[in-house]
Amino acid sequence: xxxxxxxxxxxxEAAIRDVVGITLDLAGFDTIKAANARDAHVSIIDQKPDLVxxxxxxxxxxxxxxxxxxxxxxxxxxxxxxxxxAKASEDNKVQGLNEGVDDYVTKPFSPRxxxxxxxxVLRRVNAKQGDGHxxxxxxxxxxxxxxxxxxxxxxxxxxxxxxxxxxxxxxxQNQEKVFxxxxxxxxxxxxxxxxxxxxxxxxxxxxxxxxxxxxxTTINYSKLIQTVRTAGYRFSIRSA
Amino acid sequence: xxxxxxxxxxxxEAAIRDVVGITLDLAGFDTIKAANARDAHVSIIDQKPDLVxxxxxxxxxxxxxxxxxxxxxxxxxxxxxxxxxAKASEDNKVQGLNEGVDDYVTKPFSPRxxxxxxxxVLRRVNAKQGDGHxxxxxxxxxxxxxxxxxxxxxxxxxxxxxxxxxxxxxxxQNQEKVFxxxxxxxxxxxxxxxxxxxxxxxxxxxxxxxxxxxxxTTINYSKLIQTVRTAGYRFSIRSA
DNA sequence: CAAGTATGTGACAGTAATGTTACCGGGAAG
DNA sequence: CTTCCCGGTAACATTACTGTCACATACTTG
Numbered sequence: 001x002x003x004x005x006x007x008x009x010x011x012x013e014a015a016i017r018d019v020v021g022i023t024l025d026l027a028g029f030d031t032i033k034a035a036n037a038r039d040a041h042v043s044i045i046d047q048k049p050d051l052v053x054x055x056x057x058x059x060x061x062x063x064x065x066x067x068x069x070x071x072x073x074x075x076x077x078x079x080x081x082x083x084x085x086a087k088a089s090e091d092n093k094v095q096g097l098n099e100g101v102d103d104y105v106t107k108p109f110s111p112r113x114x115x116x117x118x119x120x121v122l123r124r125v126n127a128k129q130g131d132g133h134x135x136x137x138x139x140x141x142x143x144x145x146x147x148x149x150x151x152x153x154x155x156x157x158x159x160x161x162x163x164x165x166x167x168x169x170x171x172x173q174n175q176e177k178v179f180x181x182x183x184x185x186x187x188x189x190x191x192x193x194x195x196x197x198x199x200x201x202x203x204x205x206x207x208x209x210x211x212x213x214x215x216x217t218t219i220n221y222s223k224l225i226q227t228v229r230t231a232g233y234r235f236s237i238r239s240a
Numbered sequence: 241x242x243x244x245x246x247x248x249x250x251x252x253e254a255a256i257r258d259v260v261g262i263t264l265d266l267a268g269f270d271t272i273k274a275a276n277a278r279d280a281h282v283s284i285i286d287q288k289p290d291l292v293x294x295x296x297x298x299x300x301x302x303x304x305x306x307x308x309x310x311x312x313x314x315x316x317x318x319x320x321x322x323x324x325x326a327k328a329s330e331d332n333k334v335q336g337l338n339e340g341v342d343d344y345v346t347k348p349f350s351p352r353x354x355x356x357x358x359x360x361v362l363r364r365v366n367a368k369q370g371d372g373h374x375x376x377x378x379x380x381x382x383x384x385x386x387x388x389x390x391x392x393x394x395x396x397x398x399x400x401x402x403x404x405x406x407x408x409x410x411x412x413q414n415q416e417k418v419f420x421x422x423x424x425x426x427x428x429x430x431x432x433x434x435x436x437x438x439x440x441x442x443x444x445x446x447x448x449x450x451x452x453x454x455x456x457t458t459i460n461y462s463k464l465i466q467t468v469r470t471a472g473y474r475f476s477i478r479s480a
Numbered sequence: 481c482a483a484g485t486a487t488g489t490g491a492c493a494g495t496a497a498t499g500t501t502a503c504c505g506g507g508a509a510g
Numbered sequence: 511c512t513t514c515c516c517g518g519t520a521a522c523a524t525t526a527c528t529g530t531c532a533c534a535t536a537c538t539t540g
Contacts, residue, residue, distance in 0.1 A: 442488095444488090467486095
């Protein structure tokens with residue numbers, strides 16, 4: 001079995017992150033950590049954990065909010081979520097499960113219980129979908145490898161910042177479809193983040209610039225990112 | 241998008257109403273205001289706002305009471321509600337969400353956050369209704385794809401401006417029927433906008449020109465847009 | 481045919497949307 | 511602590527679209 005599954009731990013308290021992290025390490029899981037909803041969302045988009053352990057109480061944006069957002073976005077909608085909470089209230093529980101959360105664990109919990117629940121959820125999910133996971137995304141001679149976090153054109157490395165990487169990955173996974181700035185913000189940056197929409201234009205510019213780095217290619221890869229006036233941006237291999 | 245949505249602001253403090261009102265005005269929303277639950281209810285019935293911003297604490301009838309009432313009445317039950325509150329307590333939040341409230345914003349909040357949340361809720365609500373709305377519209381070898389925001393004739397791209405795109409989409413959805421300029425103005429440009437009716441003729445011209453871009457087709461697609469003298473325009477396939 | 485009305489067409493200027501550059505502040509790395 | 515990198519923003523530059531006009535053409539009516 002995939003005991004080397006990666007779990008993202010989202011909690012604002014470092015102590016909890018550490019305790020849970022150690023528990024899961026001992027159980028043979030890989031762990032990533034995030035202290036707030038924004039970082040969590042970035043990590044999820046970026047690293048595609050196999051499961052998210054999500055605290056109900058998060059500063060600057062509740063966990064339930066993030067859960068809802070993850071469910072809505074088709075890229076992240078199949079990542080299972082287990083909610084962590086100090087509250088034993090049935091109301092919360094019902095609310096959480098309604099949001100598409102896979103399970104609900106109340107603090108305090110025993111390590112053994114937590115691990116058991118994680119395994120149960122993973123088994124259930126894996127049974128549903130035989131997953132070919134982080135495969136390399138490719139368009140013509142452009143390759144993006146989520147695992148090694150690397151982009152190449154005709155086997156030559158393309159330098160870009162983390163945000164441009166996530167943006168490109170998003171586009172590669174959602175080609176031929178126009179997204180307005182609002183959608184891009186929500187899907188690439190994450191929920192509960194409030195930025196100027198023009199920020200996107202700048203990152204689009206940076207991404208196009210990065211793709212133009214590699215000279216002498218048959219295809220102008222920066223042209224694949226198309227502006228659709230008043231509508232947003234689109235990644236399309238149809239241009240000529 | 242329809243940024244001309246109308247928002248009803250319900251708060252007993254005039255200062256808050258003003259601040260929020262200005263914020264939403266700047267974001268391009270229309271606003272109505274109410275100082276208490278009764279006025280709010282009247283305004284909602286009367287003007288059918290697209291969304292209600294509702295203060296938690298209201299004199300003579302709490303906001304949550306109003307929210308509950310709105311949900312119960314079938315006429316108002318699908319109007320989204322965002323609760324405003326000075327209380328940061330999670331309990332309130334959970335209770336609010338259980339009452340069918342769509343989102344919950346605690347004071348103090350940044351204008352940007354408020355606007356973003358409103359947009360998110362509106363998008364979610366709008367998405368629910370119009371999901372079969374995104375199918376490809378086709379007439380002979382002319383295709384208009386709302387998702388990729390693209391028009392093709394025999395798989396070749398047709399360039400046109402945003403207004404021409406909307407116009408063509410409108411015609412494809414309403415074929416064989418004559419519309420006068422007034423109707424076209426209202427249905428394509430939107431209500432409460434005043435333009436010279438002749439403006440439409442110009443856009444019709446531009447659309448016809450765009451459709452003539454693609455040469456060598458069996459069908460002259462620009463001919464499908466027909467002038468009906470003294471009556472308006474009609475999109476009809478009965479002529480080719 | 482002439483006059484009157486409706487629509488086609490090309491050009492123009494204001495403006496909205498996007499492209500581009502530069503700067504600042506925060507956080508990580510050393 | 512300093513340095514460097516990066517993300518977000520603002521300011522400026524550029525592009526593309528919109529709406530209107532003026533004139534041309536077509537149709538209608540008497």
